[in-house]
Amino acid sequence: MSESPVLLNKHEVERLLTYDDLIPRLESVMGKFSKRDSSEIIQPVRSVVPIQQHSGFLGVMPAYLAAEGILCTKIVTFYQRAEGSSLPSTQATVLLFHPEHGHVTAIMDGEAITAKRTAAVSAISAKLFKPALSEVLCILGSGQQARSHYDVFTKLFKFKEVTSMKTGNTSKSFKMCFCVCDPVLYTLQVRVWSRRKEMAQRFVNDLQDPVTVCSSVKEAVIGADVIVTATGASQPILFGEWVKPGAHIAAVGACRPDWRELDDVLMREAVVYVDSREGATAESGDIILSGVCITFHQYNIADLSHHRHTYSTPKSLFSQAEVFAELGEVLNGSFPARREKTTVFKSLGMGIQDAVSAKLVLEKWNGEH
Numbered sequence: 001m002s003e004s005p006v007l008l009n010k011h012e013v014e015r016l017l018t019y020d021d022l023i024p025r026l027e028s029v030m031g032k033f034s035k036r037d038s039s040e041i042i043q044p045v046r047s048v049v050p051i052q053q054h055s056g057f058l059g060v061m062p063a064y065l066a067a068e069g070i071l072c073t074k075i076v077t078f079y080q081r082a083e084g085s086s087l088p089s090t091q092a093t094v095l096l097f098h099p100e101h102g103h104v105t106a107i108m109d110g111e112a113i114t115a116k117r118t119a120a121v122s123a124i125s126a127k128l129f130k131p132a133l134s135e136v137l138c139i140l141g142s143g144q145q146a147r148s149h150y151d152v153f154t155k156l157f158k159f160k161e162v163t164s165m166k167t168g169n170t171s172k173s174f175k176m177c178f179c180v181c182d183p184v185l186y187t188l189q190v191r192v193w194s195r196r197k198e199m200a201q202r203f204v205n206d207l208q209d210p211v212t213v214c215s216s217v218k219e220a221v222i223g224a225d226v227i228v229t230a231t232g233a234s235q236p237i238l239f240g241e242w243v244k245p246g247a248h249i250a251a252v253g254a255c256r257p258d259w260r261e262l263d264d265v266l267m268r269e270a271v272v273y274v275d276s277r278e279g280a281t282a283e284s285g286d287i288i289l290s291g292v293c294i295t296f297h298q299y300n301i302a303d304l305s306h307h308r309h310t311y312s313t314p315k316s317l318f319s320q321a322e323v324f325a326e327l328g329e330v331l332n333g334s335f336p337a338r339r340e341k342t343t344v345f346k347s348l349g350m351g352i353q354d355a356v357s358a359k360l361v362l363e364k365w366n367g368e369h
């Protein structure tokens with residue numbers, strides 16, 4: 001008889017899952033995933049059931065990591081909620097199985113895992129792609145993901161250290177330049193925008209450090225070096241014309257093929273990285289719809305039965321935004337991090353991220369019991 005599964009609630013998962021432990025595991029598993037060795041990792045694209053009547057979705061996200069002995073699935077629901085709703089828009093449960101015998105070893109809350117692993121992956125993207133001098137972080141949205149992104153980004157990038165160069169004369173006979181290196185600490189400035197300003201204000205009231213509440217997306221993003229988009233938007237809210245050249249955008253929302261957060265200009269001008277190419281091709285409206293042309297030339301042809309039919313041909317077609325690489329392909333060295341360019345990391349979420357997070361939580365719990 002197998003033992004009863006360990007049951008862990010949100011509070012326990014939150015306590016046991018730390019970014020310091022999680023980040024290296026995510027880097028390792030995403031690097032391995034991008035090698036596409038199916039004897040090591042199997043992770044199909046998420047199955048999603050629309051719940052149209054209630055503006056919601058049910059997703060199932062299985063993963064098997066043979067070398068690590070992790071067999072896992074997350075079951076997640078996500079809803080488009082009215083602003084200010086007290087219900088969480090993303091809810092999840094994660095199940096770990098015994099890979100050899102098939103029984104369930106742990107059932108744990110998936111909300112904390114989803115919040116932390118998504119933010120941790122965005123932070124990995126920012127480590128790789130943000131401009132060397134990044135002083136301004138902008139967060140669009142004020143929900144669960146906005147908060148976990150705030151926590152990990154300020155933890156990792158709170159201060160940047162820059163070396164200032166001084167020049168001067170050293171000799172009477174000729175002028176020579178010398179350099180003195182002064183380490184200077186700058187505080188990262190954080191800005192937040194939310195659809196309703198009072199929600200952004202509520203977000204800020206919970207924080208220790210000062211954060212600027214902005215009245216518009218444009219005000220929030222102008223001059224920002226790193227931008228996190230973590231909203232439930234289904235139409236673009238972030239426009240390329242506002243984005244500072246060289247900025248990095250971690251785009252977390254818009255996880256349906258017909259939802260957008262980023263406009264065509266940004267999607268076509270930036271170097272686009274994704275978590276999984278298959279996931280992005282199936283689910284990212286920002287990628288799928290970026291090449292769709294909405295201007296059509298129409299003409300009519302009368303057929304023999306006196307009906308008139310309208311035929312359309314595209315007047316002009318833009319090509320779709322191209323995916324440059326997966327985050328894992330950069331982590332495993334097969335593609336470069338093009339830090340000098342404007343970069344977008346389009347995140348959709350992966351079962352392997354939940355799997356390593358859940359395993360970590362269970363290991364920590366086992367260590368305590």
Ligand SMILES: NC(=O)C1=CN([C@@H]2O[C@H](COP(=O)(O)OP(=O)(O)OC[C@H]3O[C@@H](n4cnc5c(N)ncnc54)[C@H](O)[C@@H]3O)[C@@H](O)[C@H]2O)C=CC1
Pocket residue numbers: 078081083088089090114118141142143144145146194195196199230231232233234235237251252253254255347348349350
């Ligand atoms: N990439 C990934 O791995 C994951 C992505 N997500 C996605 O991230 C987004 C945020 O998720 P949570 O923070 O859990 O949700 P949440 O409900 O806690 O927060 C959503 C935020 O988006 C704002 N918002 C909603 N509709 C909007 C609209 N039409 N325009 C502008 N702002 C709008 C809300 O005001 C709120 O600030 C969602 O789209 C969710 O599906 C969630 C989990 C994982």
Ligand SMILES: O=C(O)C1=NCCCC1
Pocket residue numbers: 076077078090114255348349350
């Ligand atoms: O990866 C996840 O978990 C989710 N991704 C997008 C939608 C909500 C859940």
